[in-house]
Amino acid sequence: MKRSFTIALLVFQLILAGLAFADTLELKDGTIIKDCYVRDEGVDLVVWKKLADVGTPNYVVYPRSKVKQFHIQRDEAWDKHPNLPDLSVTFIEINPKLAGLHGRVDYDKWGRPILKGGSILDLGEETAMRPEDAVKNLKLKYSPGEEITLTAHVKNLGFATAKPFGYSWLIDGKELKSGVYGKPLKEMEEVTFPLKWKWQDGFHKVTFSIKTDQPQIATINDSATDPLWAFAFTFTVAKGRVEAWHQNRTAYGTFSFEDYYRWHLDIMNKLFEASKFPSSPEGIKARVRLDRIVYADDVEKAIANLVAPDGIRYDQGGWNWIDDQDRNKKWESPSKEWRNATEWSLPHELGHQLGLTDWYVLDYGGDENHVWPDTGEKVAHFQNHPVQMMHWHGPHLYGEVDAGYLNMTWDKPRGHFGDFYFAIPENNYLRIVDINGLGVAGAKVEIFQRGCVVDKGAEPGEDHGVKYYPVVEDGNFDLPLSKDPVIVGETNEDGIIRLPNRPVKEVRTLNGFHRKPNPFGNINVVGQRGDMLVKVAKYGRPVYFWLEIYDFNVAWFRGQKDNFTIVLKTPYGSTSSPLPPRSVKAEQEGENRVRISWSAPEIVREQQYLDRPIGYRVYRRLGSDCLNDRPWFPVATLGPEAREFVVDMTQYPEDIYWFSKTNRFAVSTIGELSVESELVETVLQQNTK
Known part of the structure; x- marks a missing residue:
């Protein structure tokens, strides 16, 4: 009986061994790689083909464009503790440290960021315009030839x-020093290695590497390379939390809190390099590095101690791990789902430490004062480029404004936040055009702004013939779209209106940005005032567009600092347009089909070639966003005898329809030279895909 039980147990164990599993990666070419180990680094995936290779350079890199999907699922073998050491270069510290400005930027009721407190000089009201003088007693950079101390921490x-x-020290790949650490190093024990070096300006890198013949759990952490121009971060964490993380393997490939979170800074630098746009063709030159880990018994006290006696933090930001586990002094290992994946929230949150804002602040669900006349839906807005790191946590690049900002300020202390909103061209124009791209003359333009209320008791101003209305300035920017317009004007004969530069309380930041009179007025650094709704009205037909400050910032960083024009396309017809179709209708036919029908234009002038229809064009539009957010897109171009068309509802741009998927359809008449009539619209009463 005992022998039978032993055999059965052995068979069961063999079955379990056969069921061992790991990740599955599927490529777009149909290739499926099973029982691998995937590490997500945003622009690409690092893949180990077997467990024995995890933590070594024996991996394959797949560009994300080649990947269809992957699924992370790991068995108990992943977390088994090998009876091996694992030497890791956890961070390289630099002393003396440079001053940062975190906690030293104050905001007044006009939203001006003003340096204040600590050893920053108080220049009174002049501080707002003389930030360089206010910080003249702070050490903000090293001088060429100045001796600094680099200290590598090995654990x-x-x-x-x-x-x-x-071990060895290298600068720009050239060895400066090497040696041997002649003692054993126990589990979780740390040792440090200092190096004196005379500072050199420029884009230099330091590397510290260890060398051992002893087998280890991993070798990818045997070396650390830091950009010396990088922003220095401090991590503050409880010793108990570090010990809890040591019990399990992480996505990085080691049993380590330090390796896992240092890896996230490497990911940030990789994304910086890949964030290439017209204004940043080489990517983002700024970098981040881990300068210090504070292992704390009392995290709250350790965080407070980051501020020096002179009231200044001597780092450029960082991250603090503190929650109820720390307060209760009971730490748990992170869940499998957490530690075996990339923590995409961290590159986003650390972006804030560098001064980057949440672009999702520009998302706006609308309000009752501004609704679409055909449906009554609120006029909504979703940020123009949401698939970027500072809008959504995820494997995304940093956006073009973020790139421009960091490239301009890579050598400035951190602490300012969102001052890039002040980067607005000097002269800004709207060009209102019709369906054929021709200017709409004499159109009334009213512009409403989020984050403010019009001051009814103040006199309006005027700039280049366009009126602007003062708003209440009480420091409250968390307000809906203004009920009343802040700007009112009319387009000229070319369909152009110049946006007025509204008066502001001026301010300059140490980063080099200057809030001057501009169309957004006293734009705040969080960005609520960065949305303006444009209502264009002509022919008794109002249409809506959004102006987003992101576009103005992009133009500025692309070099359009003097003049910038935004073209807004209306559904209006031109002087030479044919007459529009009549009686446009949309009727549902089954789940995924809609029949669009119409009648021919009315014949007003016999044999008039401008009125001769040569065809029709059918359009579709989705959502409650504005015409420049989710524009009309053509679904069919038909001949002159057509009077209906069946639309396949499953075919439409894969955009983000966050607030609504209301379907609108329109038909235009096509005349000679493909000149179109105005769009005649209808709404599908039932919302469908």
Whole structure:
């Protein structure tokens, strides 16, 4: 009986061994790679083909464009503790430290960021315009030839004692110093290695590497390379949390809190390099590095101690791990789902430490004062380029404004936030055009703004013939779209209106940005005032567009600092347009089909070639956003005898329809030279895909 039980147990164990599993990666070419280990780094995936290779350079890199999907699922073998050491270069510290400005930027009721407190000089009201003088007593950069101390921290993150090992220091790949650490290093024990170096300006990199013949859990952490021009971050964490993370393997490939979160800074730098746009063709030159880990018994006290006696933090930001586990002094290992994936929230949150804002602040669900006349839906807006790191956490690049900002300020102390909103061209124009791209003359333009209320008791101003209305300035920017317009004017004979530069309380930041009179007025650094709704009215037909400050910032960073024009396309017809179709209708036919029908234009002038229809064009539009957010897109171009068309509802641009998927359809008459009539619209009463 006992022998039978032993055999059965052995068979069961063999079955379990056969069921061992890991990740699955599917490529777009149909290739499926099973039982691998995937590490997501945003623009690409690092893939180990077997567990024995995890933590080594024996991996394959797949560009994200080649990947269809992947699924992370790991068995108990992933977390088994090997009886091996694991030497890791956890961080390289630099001393003396440079001053940062975190906690030293104050905001007044006009939203001006003004340096204040600590050893920053108080220049009174002049501080707002003289930030360089206010910080003249702070050490903000190293001088060429100045001696600094680089200190590499090496820690044994394995589960066995490490034998003596060699090490080397390199600057820009050239070895400066090498040696041997002649003592064993126990599990979780740390040792440091200092190096004196005379500072050199420029884009230099430091590398510290360890060398050992002893087998280790991983070797990818045997070396650390830091850009010396990078922003220095501090991590503050409880010792108990670090120990809890040591119990399990992470996505990085080691049993380590330090390796996992340092890896996220490497990911940020990789994304910086890949964030290439017309204004940043080489990507973002700024970098980040881990300058210090504060291992704390009391995290709250350690965070408070980051502020020096002179009231200044001597880093450029960082991250603090603190929650109820720290307060209760009971730490748990992170969940499998958490530690085996990339923590995409961290590159986003650390972006804030560098001064980047949440672009999702520009998302706006609308309000009752501004609705579409055909449906009564609120006029909504979703940020123009949401698939970027600072709008959504995820494997995304940083956006073009973020790139321009960091490229302009890579050598400035961190602490300012969102001052890039002040980067607005000097002269800004709207060009209102019709369906054929021709200017709409004499159109009334009213512009409403989020984050403010019009001051009814103040006199309006005027700039280049366009009126602007003062708003209440009480420091409250968390307000809906203004009920009353802040700008009112009319287009000229070319369909152009110049946006007025509204008066502001001026301010300059140490980053080099200057809030001057501009169309957005006293734009605040969080960005609520960065949305303006444009109502264009002619022929008794109002249409709506959004102006988003992001576009103005992009223009400025692309070099359009003097003049910038935004073209807004209306559904209006031209002087030479044919007459429009009549009686446009949309009727549902089954789940995914809609029949659009219409009648021919009325014949007003016999044999008039401008009125001769040569065809019709059918359009569709989705959502409650404005015409420049989710524009009309053509679904069919037909001959002159057509009077209906069946639309396949499953075919439409894969855009983001966050607030509504209301379907609108329109038909235009096509005349000679493909000149179109105005669009005649109808709404499908039932919302469908």
